[in-house]
Amino acid sequence: xxxxxxxxxxxxxxGVGLDRGSDLPLYQQVAAHLRNQILDGRLSAGTRLLxxxxxxxxxxxxxxxxxxxxxxxxxxxxxxxxxxxxxEVAAVARASAPPVPAPTPSSTASDDWLSQRWRSVxxxxxDFDLGSPFSTGxxxxxxxxxxxxxxxxxQTWANPPRSACVDMSPxxxxxxxxxxxxxxxxxxxxxxxxxxxxxxxxxxxxxDLCCRMLLDPGDEVWVEEPGFIEARWSLKAxxxxxxxxxxxxxxxxxxxxxRRAPNAKLAVVTPSHQFPLGVAMNLERRQExxxxxxxxxxxxxxxxxxxxxxxRDSMTASLKSLDRVGRVVYLGTFxxxxxxxxxxxxxxxxxxxxxxxxxxxARIDVxxxxxxxxxxxxxxxxxxxxxxxxRMRKVYAERQAAVxxxxxxxxxxxxxxxxxPAGLHLTALFRPVLEGRIxxxxxxxxxxxxxxxxxPLSQCYLGEPDRQGLLVGYGRLxxxxxxxxxxAIAAALRSA
Ligand SMILES: Cc1ncc(COP(=O)(O)O)c(C=O)c1O
Numbered sequence: 126x127x128x129x130x131x132x133x134x135x136x137x138x139x140g141v142g143l144d145r146g147s148d149l150p151l152y153q154q155v156a157a158h159l160r161n162q163i164l165d166g167r168l169s170a171g172t173r174l175l176x177x178x179x180x181x182x183x184x185x186x187x188x189x190x191x192x193x194x195x196x197x198x199x200x201x202x203x204x205x206x207x208x209x210x211x212x213e214v215a216a217v218a219r220a221s222a223p224p225v226p227a228p229t230p231s232s233t234a235s236d237d238w239l240s241q242r243w244r245s246v247x248x249x250x251x252d253f254d255l256g257s258p259f260s261t262g263x264x265x266x267x268x269x270x271x272x273x274x275x276x277x278x279x280q281t282w283a284n285p286p287r288s289a290c291v292d293m294s295p296x297x298x299x300x301x302x303x304x305x306x307x308x309x310x311x312x313x314x315x316x317x318x319x320x321x322x323x324x325x326x327x328x329x330x331x332x333d334l335c336c337r338m339l340l341d342p343g344d345e346v347w348v349e350e351p352g353f354i355e356a357r358w359s360l361k362a363x364x365x366x367x368x369x370x371x372x373x374x375x376x377x378x379x380x381x382x383x384r385r386a387p388n389a390k391l392a393v394v395t396p397s398h399q400f401p402l403g404v405a406m407n408l409e410r411r412q413e414x415x416x417x418x419x420x421x422x423x424x425x426x427x428x429x430x431x432x433x434x435x436x437r438d439s440m441t442a443s444l445k446s447l448d449r450v451g452r453v454v455y456l457g458t459f460x461x462x463x464x465x466x467x468x469x470x471x472x473x474x475x476x477x478x479x480x481x482x483x484x485x486x487a488r489i490d491v492x493x494x495x496x497x498x499x500x501x502x503x504x505x506x507x508x509x510x511x512x513x514x515x516r517m518r519k520v521y522a523e524r525q526a527a528v529x530x531x532x533x534x535x536x537x538x539x540x541x542x543x544x545x546p547a548g549l550h551l552t553a554l555f556r557p558v559l560e561g562r563i564x565x566x567x568x569x570x571x572x573x574x575x576x577x578x579x580x581p582l583s584q585c586y587l588g589e590p591d592r593q594g595l596l597v598g599y600g601r602l603x604x605x606x607x608x609x610x611x612x613a614i615a616a617a618l619r620s621a
């Protein structure tokens with residue numbers, strides 16, 4: 126920066142090097158330079174700048190770049206124009222000290238600048254590997270009908286109605302709510318009206334909003350033990366006090382929940398296919414749970430994450446379909462049956478709930494992205510999802526059978542694999558012979574080393590685990606690879 130006779134008292138920017146290899150556009154580099162000079166007092170209020178042509182010549186860039194930088198600084202209040210076309214520095218609050226650099230991952234020694242709730246979310250240790258052939262809950266997308274999908278995306282957006290573009294309901298695109306209600310009747314036997322359905326940003330997004338809607342900080346919430354780690358994150362972020370409630374072969378032990386926290390505000394459960402154990406909650410426990418919720422004014426979130434993939438005929442009715450008092454909020458997702466990255470799911474609840482949900486949502490994130498909703502409504506309406514689902518059920522049933530066979534052949538004395546009628550994973554429990562020899566975390570570590578990462582069951586516990594085991598996902602596992610890949614795990618167990 127120079128002020129001399131040659132510039133007639135105006136300030137030049139001679140010497141400012143523009144970096145043409147940088148990702149930062151040139152006009153932003155010019156603006157950043159001037160802004161910094163103003164903020165640290167080197168350019169004081171009233172200082173006249175050289176004209177844009179002269180500045181451009183000095184910098185060796187086009188005049189348009191200088192004018193764009195000026196426009197930016199005018200809009201930010203750093204510069205103002207003066208009569209007869211000049212530009213001068215405006216009076217702005219100057220930085221009293223050098224600006225504090227924003228924290229970067231390498232300079233952040235601790236997370237104490239984050240809220241306690243966010244820290245409690247980040248503090249949970251969770252080992253997983255979405256790229257592993259044994260990843261739980263990862264569907265196989267290689268046979269997805271992308272040709273149909275892309276045609277529907279194109280068609281629905283060729284001439285969209287105004288309401289799809291600017292004022293979609295917080296509860297989602299009405300034709301999609303209707304198609305989802307019909308789909309749930311056909312696939313889950315869940316009879317509901319479209320006005321009880323809300324389209325959400327997958328089930329994680331729905332859970333997060335429901336937690337904030339229903340809970341105050343410090344409210345007690347029953348969570349299954351062992352349970353779904355990711356659900357606990359939203360609960361913690363909402364300030365909930367988590368109360369682990371054990372699960373046995375009949376599902377959640379409701380009497381234990383009542384003993385530990387009778388006045389809990391909410392219970393989050395996976396009754397059709399408990400995550401991670403895979404058991405279905407029996408009718409008696411379901412009724413006990415509904416009765417407790419009705420008597421205490423508590424809410425139940427039913428996460429029905431992948432019961433569309435039934436491998437046997439036994440379809441377990443949803444808890445929602447038994448709910449006579451309107452305390453169950455049913456969550457479902459298109460992540461598993463279509464594409465996880467689509468981030469679309471739904472909730473089904475009483476109208477009282479969905480109306481309050483809509484009013485709150487309109488103030489938080491408005492609604493789930495609309496682009497996909499239009500195509501998805503057609504995908505459902507034209508029967509593509511049911512066809513795809515029928516195909517994938519066979520594929521996953523074959524993969525489950527291959528994993529069961531491999532586990533039972535390779536490790537019959539070490540692992541016990543309870544029957545699992547649905548889903549994309551099996552949980553193999555350690556038999557007593559392994560006790561004291563090796564932990565599931567150690568097996569998991571060894572599995573990572575061989576490129577076959579398997580999640581340990583013990584990380585799904587909030588408290589001290591009373592069982593050890595392995596969560597063997599098969600969504601994207603080639604059935605032929607089940608045996609050779611699990612043989613590596615068997616060798617690790619034997620050598621322990
Ligand atoms: C128990 C459980 N619930 C829900 C989900 C689905 O999450 P989303 O719909 O957010 O993709 C998963 C995914 O793995 C899951 O395992």
